[in-house]
Each structure stands twice: as C-alpha cells, then as structure tokens.
Amino acid sequence: MPNTFGKLFTVTTWGESHGFGVGVVVDGCPPRLPLEVAEIQAELDRRRPGQSEIVTPRKEEDRIGILSGLFEGRTTGTPISMLVRNADQRPGAYDEMREKFRPSHADYTYQAKFGVRDHRGGGRSSARETIGRVAAGAIARKVLNVGGQARHGTPVEIRAFLTQVHDIAVPPEALAAFPALAEVEATPVRCPHPETAARMIERIKAVRAEGDSVGGVIECRVRGIPAGLGEPVFDRLEADLAKAMLSLPATKGFELGSGFAGARLRGSEHNDRFEASGGRVRTATNRSGGIQGGISNGEEIVFRVAFKPTATILRPQQTVDIHGAAAELVGRGRHDPCVVPRAVPIVEAMAALVLVDHWLRQAAQNETFKF
Amino acid sequence: MPNTFGKLFTVTTWGESHGFGVGVVVDGCPPRLPLEVAEIQAELDRRRPGQSEIVTPRKEEDRIGILSGLFEGRTTGTPISMLVRNADQRPGAYDEMREKFRPSHADYTYQAKFGVRDHRGGGRSSARETIGRVAAGAIARKVLNVGGQARHGTPVEIRAFLTQVHDIAVPPEALAAFPALAEVEATPVRCPHPETAARMIERIKAVRAEGDSVGGVIECRVRGIPAGLGEPVFDRLEADLAKAMLSLPATKGFELGSGFAGARLRGSEHNDRFEASGGRVRTATNRSGGIQGGISNGEEIVFRVAFKPTATILRPQQTVDIHGAAAELVGRGRHDPCVVPRAVPIVEAMAALVLVDHWLRQAAQNETFKF
C-alpha cells in the first residue's frame, strides 16, 4: 500500500494536481471524538499557497469536505473520507511538461517507473498530495490533544518552525524555550526569532527577484508524550519519524536530538544523565531528543528536517525530453521561491500521525491486559 | 509486527544479548538462489567484535546456522530461519544494570514501556540484534548481485564506509570515486582515505585510553540500481532508507545526496541537469543522491548516517535506579570506544533489504502485466 501510512491509525491519500481533486481516507480513528470540519480547515489554511508576499500567488481555496465517518459531530470509528476539489487549474501552462523532464522533479522517474504519467502540474507528485496528510494530521492532533489531556492532564503539543533559510539560521541559544504558536505564526516564514525571520524574508524576496529558489531547515518539538511510545527494533519512534519526514517532497535529511553534530561529541559529553524529579525519571539534558532505544522517554521530542531549494525556477534549464533528445525548459508561470514555511504544518501533521499510531500500538500491547 | 521489516522480502529478528541466541526469519526470498552458509558467515565476520585493537575485546564467534528454506544448495521460496548461539556471556558483569538505568541506553525506556526487562547485556536492545539483519542482508545482497547481473548485465554494489570519526572527516574531494571494497577494508576504521583513517585510529585509541567514546558518520553508495524503484508517496525510497538507518542503534541522523548542506544552496545550483547519454537519461550532477520524487533515477544512490558516541563509557556516571533513587554507575568491563566501523556491514545490510524489497514491489506492479 504505497499510498497508505500507519499501522493502526492509517491514512491513505489519493489525487493529482489537476484531476478532480485530492483526498484522504483515515481509518482506525478512535470513536466518539468531537470533530468539526472547521478544525481541519484551519490546519489546511496554514499550508495553503497565496498567503503572503513570499509565496506563490496561486490561489488555492482548498475547502475540505468530510464525506464519511462522522455522525452528529463525533467520529464513529469507521473510515473518515475527506476531499478537496481542485480549482484554479491552468492546464495549458503545463504543456511543456508533457514532453520535457523538469530537472530534479519527479517527471523522469515516474515515467521510468510507470511508463505513463499525468504531467499536468506534476500529477501525483504535486505538493497538493500533502493536503490529505494535513487533514488527517489535524484529526490525529486532536486525538492527541484531547486524549492526552484526559489521560495525563496535559495535552500533546506539536510545534514546528523554521530554523534556517538558505544560509540564514537562528542562533542556537535563541531556541531554548518551546516556542508559542503565536511566535511561529507571527511572520510568514514561521521562524519564532524575529530578527532571523526578517532576514529570511529579505533573502527569499531577493532570490525570487532573480527567479531562483532556496531551501531551509525545520525543527519540530513535541511535548506531552508519555514515556513508552515506539518499538524496540525496526519501528523505533525515530525510525518512523524519519520515514514520515523523508516521505515529504523536497526533504533531504532528518536528525534527532543532537543529530549530525552529535557525531562530533564524546560519550561523556553526549550522555543524558538521569535524575529523579517530581516522582518521575527525567534527563538533565536532552541530546537524545526525547527518544532512547527507539522509545520515548517522556522528554521533549526534538528533530530537524532539511529541505532542498524548490526545483521549479524561473530560468532556462537544459534537460532531456521523453524521446531522449536534448531540450530547454523555459521556466515560467508561478512558483514558490521557498516552500519551507508552508511545510511547517505538514511536518506537524506527519509527526502527529506517527505519534498517534504509536500511542495506539503501545496501548494495545501493554495496556489491554494486565499481568 | 515491530520486529519485522519489509513488505515482500521480510525479515523478522528475535533474541537477546544473553539468552539462548539471536536469530532471524527471512520470508519472501525468491526461490532457486544458490546460497551457502559461508556467504552469510562472511558478512557476519565483518560486524563481529574483537577484530582489531580499536574495538571491544569481547570474543563473539557468531557462527551462523541455516535451519530452513534451503534445499540442496538453493533457496526454496519458503522461510529461511537462521540462528547464532550466544556465547562468552558473563552474566555477573551485568548485575549493576538490573537496578540502575544506564544513561542514554534503552534501560529506562524498556522498563517504562513493558514494565519488565531482561537487563543482561541490554537484552533485546543489545547490538547483537543486528546479527539477524546482517545475515538477512547477505541474502538480499546476493539476490541483488546475481539477479541484477542477470537482468541488466551489471551487479548491484553496495558500499558503506566511514567519512567521519569525532571531528576527523575525509576531505570531500577524496570521495569522488566509488571506493573499492579493498580500500574500505584496508584499515579497521573502514575509511577508504588512508591518511584520514590513520588519524581516526589515533583518535579512537586516545579516547579509549581515557575511558571515553566517540561517534562518527557513515556514507553508503549503491550502484547498479535501475530507475524506477521506490513509491511516489509514503514509501519513497529515501523514506524507507531513512527508516532502515534510524532503526539501527545509536543513529541520530540521515541525509540523502546533498542532505543538510543542500538547504544552503539555491535551486539553480542544486538542480541536477538531465542529459542523454548512451541511450539513457542521466543527470550531469547527483545532488539528488540517485532518487527523485521518491523513485530511483538510475544514478548512484548516496546517503549518510550519523552515529552518536557509544553510551557505555568507563567512567562513573550519575543516574537513577528502578526505585527512583539517585545512584552512581561505576562503568567497568569491556566496551567499544567507537562502534561506527562495525556498523558499516550493518548499514550495507539494511540498504540491501530496502532495495530488494522495493525491486520486488516494483516488478509486481509494473512488470507482471503488460498493457
């Protein structure tokens, strides 16, 4: 099931950029959860293009509908099907793609794999596919928030934000505290450090003026996750988070806690000392990023995801066409000089999907029967 | 199935550090593959401790036996069960672990998850669990080599090696060519750049003398993989590689192609230009790391994995015991000051498992029926 994610809380997305629409089926959602379409729409609005001067001016209304699985305002435990119709399509704008492979896009590999492809707007490889993920993630998030609150007295909070655009990065010391949502959403780049955010915006504008693009890095933190989530071996919590993040378009890397920098430390510097605190086992530091041996330890989960610069640029590029002949891509139309800010709600959605799935798995094996 | 990996070529590992042994069941292997136990033993010998002066002096013979799935020297298509008996156990050496949580180990999280744990040598969280992965990977590798050769005239080659230990890294320009196996195996640190290897060895010796440990980075390259492997959305090839790598003990990060450094480039610098070459579509550069849109493009697959320093160090550490009281861990016995060189065959094994699984998936959907 290449288009399905999760073992117990499962998500199946479908749809292309320029077909009827894009959608998602969520299966295995706990029943009786109060849910309104507006809650899902709110998350979708965060990923929508056309929100600010630094993103693509494409207008995508992206109004979501819930087609099943809800009855009188509550989930029923049966599949929740959701749909967003496509709109603002300019099929003619993509005629060039029919014949020419765009560099560092999925055009060539889809053709090589399937022998056929819907070239319009990238078809299935379009970032519109992530609409379904965000909608499903909004439900997962509510399960975690409401369910976590009921079980532990604290909701689960998932907060992603930009720490880097091109070579402009937030100073590490500025990231000590868990950022408030308002701080993240204060600027269109979703960086909670105002000075860095301002520089990022400048850089994106400059790059866009040159018809070019830039990448960046997103950090995601989660608090309120109890110890015990994740499996010892293949389905380690960080393994499933890594898979979730690398399944997003344009991602090139993932790191947990100390990450690649951790390779430069000694064991005596890297180890997180345990200490008892308020009846709980805590760690004095968090280089582990909240996960040890594949299992959450109750500390903040902290990971980062690297995004490459958008492949679509407004410059002529050399390439090959489907007949194997050399060709030039002109590169016109609308484009996003930096997709990373819009990826913030998508990273959060995927994190929520991983966490709710592992929570259900953990409860199944370790809470159903008491021995 | 938390202890199972793969969809069509599946691997289930079992066993603990100090029980009867560790093992693996491989299901879905193509039939009629010529296979000898010596081929599997050869890969296991590469991960075995006690091989050189820079690793733990623990003696683990690790003789593997094939218990099923083989008949007259060929695989039968039924499950291949393999087993390594445990030996050289010093249970008394682990009495301290019964009560005290070792910092940055899995002791506490296993206890939090399961409410019980086999503390001896880390139990299931021991790196001995990877024996099963390496044994299964040896079979996957042979399928790729022999099968790839038969299909395309070129075998699949998977080559991992160290690019960094602590802060000592191979100069990037030294990594242009695909390293030969002999170059990698020439030194106990498995770094194909001799000068860097020498410095790495010095550093590991120095750190070990201080009872400390260091981490490092492994790069893995694969050539001979045809275009078309990997799925468009959740099961992207890089997503499954990331999951495979982050499922290994002590890993903290994964990056494909340009990786985190790619976030610092512009689109015009990052895009891999297509060009026709010898009847094939090739890319002039390979910042994509051989994968575009989640699907292999026929170029070299290139990824890197970050390993933290070994958590076990020979120094006293503050911690908490299972009763929640403060405790001191003395830290004695045998330890590996740097596990990264021994992780090289494990990284290769996991890469082989991902690739053979996706090859079978790709063939099922796209080659079974011709329309």
Place this chain on the structure above:
Amino acid sequence: MPNTFGKLFTVTTWGESHGFGVGVVVDGCPPRLPLEVAEIQAELDRRRPGQSEIVTPRKEEDRIGILSGLFEGRTTGTPISMLVRNADQRPGAYDEMREKFRPSHADYTYQAKFGVRDHRGGGRSSARETIGRVAAGAIARKVLNVGGQARHGTPVEIRAFLTQVHDIAVPPEALAAFPALAEVEATPVRCPHPETAARMIERIKAVRAEGDSVGGVIECRVRGIPAGLGEPVFDRLEADLAKAMLSLPATKGFELGSGFAGARLRGSEHNDRFEASGGRVRTATNRSGGIQGGISNGEEIVFRVAFKPTATILRPQQTVDIHGAAAELVGRGRHDPCVVPRAVPIVEAMAALVLVDHWLRQAAQNETFKF
C-alpha cells in the same frame, strides 16, 4: 486497516448508507491499463436494487465517478479513487433504528464496539458498502482478463451464480459445464438452470408476500488462472478466498471443491488423479476445487458461499432498545426478500480482488529474478 483488503492490489472502502456517499480507493493497480468508467458502471448496475420484481423497489442510481488515477484513458499506477453519491434517502424511515437493535443486524454490536453508531440505514454496515468492492473488482477483473490474455492467450473468467434459494437447489448434474454469462443473467435470480430458476422466483415471491425472507447459496467458478497462485501457509489461496467471502454481509459459510461433502468421502474416492494432457499436468477430477496445498493447480477454481436469509423482515419482532428495555420492532418500509441474486457480482468482485493480488505476489517473488 480494517477497511482495507489486499496486500499489493489494495482496496479501501469508506462511506455509510445515508451520509454523503460511498467510495473506494484502489492502490497498486498496474499502470497503462485501458479503463473506462462505463466498464465499472456495468458491474455496479448488476448489484443495483430495483432491477426486477423480486428485489427491493428502492431506487439507487449508483452512478460512479472516477476521481483520480486515470489519465487519458489509462491507469497511471497511482491510487484510483471512486465515488458514488447517496440518493433516495428517507432518513425519517430509520428513526426506529436509533433506539432499537434490529435482530441479527449489526446495530447492537456496533454500539457495543464503538459506543456510537450512525443508525440511518445501518450506517457503515449497510450493503451499500459493497459498491466500492464491486467497483474495485471491476478493475481487478479487467487486469485479469486483459493481462491473462496477454500472458497466456486465455482470459480469466469469473462466473458466480445461484445454486440454491431456501430449499430449492439446482440438481448437481446440471452444473457440469462452465455457465455462460447470458445463462446466468437470463433470470433475475441468476441461476443458470431455467427450471430451478423459475421455482426460485416463485418461492421468493411467496416469501415476500408473507413479509418474510430467504437465504441461498452462490457457487463461483474461475477458469484461466495459471498454476502457482497462493502461498503455502497462512495466505493459502482458499484461505484468502474464504476471508473475502466471509467478509460479505449475510454470509455464513464457505467451501472449496468437495467442501463439507468431501468429509464424507474416502481418500481413495477424493484424491484427484494427475494425468499429463497437452504438455500440462492436469487432474482427472477436481474435488480439490483448483487449489492444492494452498496454491492454484491450473484447474477450475470452484467454491460456494452460504447466505442467511435477510434479517430485515416485514413482521413485528421482539428486541431490546439501547437502554436495555424490551421493545418491539414494527418492521416496515422496503426490503429485499432475498439478497442472494444481487450478491452474485459482489462474490465475483471479491474473487477478482483475491486473484489479482495473489497474481502480483506470485510474480514478485517468483518471476522478478531468475536463478
């Protein structure tokens, strides 16, 4: 994934009787298959109510739309999402169900499981859920027909039909030949034996006049399946067929080949003698039903499915309400005195789904690499 069926050719259904509609997502379909919506509609029309005097007069147009996965008349290898809007809803007609559990329906068990249920028309437990199965099965069927033809020169033919309604059964000797589709579709009971069909129709009319219902038995035969499909142990071909059939509403039994009657034979009577015929290994008889050791042997696959009488009857029935109090169900509205004829295309659809999935699995393991 309780609402997903299949490992490689996967089908996820969603929707309730009285919500927005019902739908299905097909994932893993081979690409480049020519496909028109009319081919799917044709199968749906066969399961639609209101087709003859012996079935429910409910009018369900059931017009299907294909929302994704098709491009210029061919499948693309990405998810195929299909949707049928609900219509002809009379919500008021179901007010009684909100409070009272209908005997031998799913009302009580859904409530016990989920603590909530959409009572309108049975919600998710409605037979409308099978619309998605039939739509997906139509695609599976075409893959088998066109693909099988291309590979073996013979299409795969799947033919289900009624052999029994209430206590009226086709004489066994009348079933020697593989029935033609026209013979099956000649009568509204879909029984290819005209005399028996006439008696079945009389019985159904009589029972309906009394406000009662009857069950029956469907036989399904498949020809054109090569030897080798099915897995040796848990995923035996008959095991997956049995699961597929028992997953249909109102089914109570499944038997392959000789079935329950086979238990009354001796081994010397039951064994199917092998004989060489036209370069192939054939069996002289087919008590095995086309499957031996869980794997197809190239003979006709033959199985039967038992359906209980429809639970909805137009008679007062004693029951219990959601408060645990005794209650009477009046039983009014439209109902189907015998659903079995309409189940014929559903049985065929599920058979097609099982067979195409196993064909892909078989090809993946045993044809991808040649050793």
Place this chain on the structure above:
Amino acid sequence: MPNTFGKLFTVTTWGESHGFGVGVVVDGCPPRLPLEVAEIQAELDRRRPGQSEIVTPRKEEDRIGILSGLFEGRTTGTPISMLVRNADQRPGAYDEMREKFRPSHADYTYQAKFGVRDHRGGGRSSARETIGRVAAGAIARKVLNVGGQARHGTPVEIRAFLTQVHDIAVPPEALAAFPALAEVEATPVRCPHPETAARMIERIKAVRAEGDSVGGVIECRVRGIPAGLGEPVFDRLEADLAKAMLSLPATKGFELGSGFAGARLRGSEHNDRFEASGGRVRTATNRSGGIQGGISNGEEIVFRVAFKPTATILRPQQTVDIHGAAAELVGRGRHDPCVVPRAVPIVEAMAALVLVDHWLRQAAQNETFKF
C-alpha cells in the same frame, strides 16, 4: 509475509518436515505474562502423532524450546522464538516423492510455483508446520484466559471437538451443552459423545485396514469473549476465523453458526431475538454463532470446519512425474487414516490467535482514548 499471521499478535512459522526443525516467532505478545515451557508442551502433546492406535505410529517427540522473549518466567514483550528439532526421519522413505507428484498433495503446486521443492516428507507443506501454530496458540490462549479472567472475571474457553468422521455424525441434540475438556479428551477421536466416538473409532480402524482414509468435521466453541471484537468490513471476526481455518492443511469448508443449513431457513426463523438479561443484551437463540455484522456479540462463538480425507493412502495410485510422464505411486510407509482428531488442538490454536489479535485491535482503537 505469507508465513506470518495476525496484525498485532503476530506469528511467523518456518521449517520443513525433514530439515533441522520447525519453529515459530511470536511478536507483539503482552509483557509480564507468566509462562512456562510445560504449558506449551502440553498443547503440543495433544497434536503429536503416535498417541493411540488410530493414528500414525510415527514417533515424534516434539520437545519445544523457548529461545527468547522470556525472562525469569515472564514474557518481556519482545519476540518469543520457539523451536522443535526434527527427529525420526527416514529420508529414504521419500525418494519416490522426488520424482512423482502425489495426488491431492502439494507436490505439484509447489513445483509449479517455486520451480524447486524439498520433497522429503512434503517439506514445508508437511503438517509439522502446524507445530509452530500450536505453540503460538498456547501463548495466545493463556493471554485470553488470564487476561480475560482479570478483565471480566471469566476466562476465555476455547473447545474444539469432532462432530463427524466419514458419514458418522453426532446427533445435533447431543451438542447442546459446552463440552468439558475431559469429555473431549476421553477418546482418541476427541468426540464428546461416547456412542458416536465408539462408532468413529470402529470406522477409522476399518478404513485403515483397507489402506484408505476418511475425513471429518470439527466444531469449535468459544465462550467468555466480550461483545465488540472484530472489524466491520474486511476484517470481520468470522472472516478472519474462516481464513485461519482454511489456512490449515486438508480443510475444505468453514461455517459460522447456522452455516450452510441457515440458507434453508426463513428470516423469521433465523433471526436471533434480543432480550435483556442480567443487565446485558443477550440473544434468545444463537444462529448468528456469536458474531453479528462481523463483531462478537458476547454469545458463544460457534463454527465448524470440514476436513477432507488424508491424501496419503496405502494403495497404488496413478499420477504424473516431474518430467510429465505417467507414473504409479506405490504408497507405503506410515500414514494417518484420519487426521481430524489431531487437528482439534490446531483448530483451537488458530482460534486463539484470531481472538487475541482482535482483542488487542479492539482495545487499541476503542479503549486507549476515552472521548
């Protein structure tokens, strides 16, 4: 994973009749369950051949060992690997099988599927494969018993027994009460009705004297299962039970509750009236067999499984060899004239595996979070 069964409580079997041994890996077992090897051995002893005069005189000791997943007498939540060594092998006795396909055995289909097969004793298709199922089922059973007792005050009891051998069947009225284990085990045919049991034994002896074999029917009842287990659509409880049973060697049919006979009833006769009893919703009759809409309703689960006569008989049979030439099988050696009595613990084991898996799934979705 053709050799794996279950979604959360998963079982992977491996091994052949004449290789090193047969084994099983159980993954997902709840931790802290007290478990002794003797409990598993006791179930294995029930399926062992050589127990009475009516079964094969083959001596199989079948001593099981637990290789992992147990620590100080309790499960740890990690994989439980178990192994039985093969013994009493007479490889020479199977030389005939290397070349000739035994009628109604798996010899031909394995060859057709894999292009290779271990012919000795049937290899992987041997009934010895079920040893792993029985061992895993013994654990599942204990989880249900101890866990069910702790949750509901009543253990789960699973009782299978013979209702038919050849054409000798227990009178239906004799089966009203839930049979005690002692009644079942009182005779080697495991039929709790003494007069019928005596006749069955006579028949088996007579058939064996003629070198022939007979089949039979097993009924299985389960009490103590709460309402709510099973999924609405594809993973209906009866669907998974049907799959489990049809995955056993020599099975030809499955029916739940009223089964095939139910097709001969009217709805007014078949419907199970609800009534309130002791604060619970009960049904006055149980034609549903304890499952409605795919979900357990708290009544006794009742199903039956048909077994064909053993294919191995001591008579000459015509067949075909691997070169496609006509051949005669002499048929000698040891054989079981009726395997059905020995299948009783295997049916129970598979039922336990299905039920524990669905219990964990049910708890995960519907008990983890309370809304």
